[in-house]
Amino acid sequence: MEKEQKKQKRFVLVHGVCHGAWCCVVAVDLAASGISTIKVEEIQSLEDYSKPLLEVLSSDDDEEQVIIVAHSMGGIPAALAADMFPRKIACIVFLTATMPDTKNPPSYPFEKFVPSLTQEELLDIVFRSYDTHVPPLRTVVFGPKFMAKNLYQLSPVQDLELAKLLVRENPALSTDNLSGTKPFTEQGYGSVPRVYIICGEDNQIPEESQRLMISNFPPNEVIEIKGADHMAMFSKSQELSTCLLDIADKHA
Numbered sequence: 186m187e188k189e190q191k192k193q194k195r196f197v198l199v200h201g202v203c204h205g206a207w208c209c210v211v212a213v214d215l216a217a218s219g220i221s222t223i224k225v226e227e228i229q230s231l232e233d234y235s236k237p238l239l240e241v242l243s244s245d246d247d248e249e250q251v252i253i254v255a256h257s258m259g260g261i262p263a264a265l266a267a268d269m270f271p272r273k274i275a276c277i278v279f280l281t282a283t284m285p286d287t288k289n290p291p292s293y294p295f296e297k298f299v300p301s302l303t304q305e306e307l308l309d310i311v312f313r314s315y316d317t318h319v320p321p322l323r324t325v326v327f328g329p330k331f332m333a334k335n336l337y338q339l340s341p342v343q344d345l346e347l348a349k350l351l352v353r354e355n356p357a358l359s360t361d362n363l364s365g366t367k368p369f370t371e372q373g374y375g376s377v378p379r380v381y382i383i384c385g386e387d388n389q390i391p392e393e394s395q396r397l398m399i400s401n402f403p404p405n406e407v408i409e410i411k412g413a414d415h416m417a418m419f420s421k422s423q424e425l426s427t428c429l430l431d432i433a434d435k436h437a
């Protein structure tokens with residue numbers, strides 16, 4: 186079994202003379218995610234949730250532009266960041282992500298175009314709420330069964346196993362909860378170039394839903410990774426990195 190599994194490739198980024206990891210790549214833990222020390226109960230707004238990303242962009246260097254790669258629900262914090270710092274962003278890449286428009290609430294495309302799941306299909310997802318906010322805010326955390334079936338079905342099993350240990354309860358981003366009803370602006374988010382990467386085998390945001398989000402607010406470019414599940418960085422890591430390098434070439 187183990188012998189049959191394809192060897193996984195991993196990126197190891199090594200920086201050049203006088204430099205540091207800061208010149209290679211910045212990966213952000215949003216509040217209450219990854220190794221963030223913030224507790225979910227402390228999050229009172231979309232800005233609070235997105236704060237680590239906003240801090241990266243509010244650096245003093247006015248010359249530097251970044252390419253944001255937003256995965257899944259990360260599309261909403263990315264769009265907020267673009268709305269606040271449009272000139273800091275060369276382009277946003279939406280990787281099978283919720284791509285907000287500039288007319289509707291931030292989570293409208295997800296609520297409108299992604300089929301809602303029945304109680305049975307939700308499997309072991311757990312919703313909760315916290316009352317340090319009035320009215321209370323909803324949270325969500327994925328369970329192992331849901332992750333195996335809807336998110337990681339084509340990804341290496343070791344990535345799934347690690348993810349099962351690392352997922353954390355996060356605020357649910359929805360119109361009736363944290364992300365609210367206020368659309369992002371045309372001059373802010375709307376002015377930033379966008380690329381959408383379609384993941385063809387995504388069980389969570391089906392290809393059709395991704396295409397509907399694209400027609401709802403057409404990006405500058407659409408790329409497709411055919412055999413990718415929701416976690417393209419694991420199921421099609423090579424293809425994804427090639428894709429991102431091409432995008433960087435075009436937009437840098």
Ligand SMILES: *[C@@H]1O[C@H](CO)[C@@H](O)[C@H](O)[C@H]1NC(C)=O
Nearest residue numbers: 319320321322323361362363
């Ligand atoms: C969040 O959703 C819950 C459940 O639908 C609701 O009771 C609560 O009022 C909502 N919170 C906000 C801030 O709208």
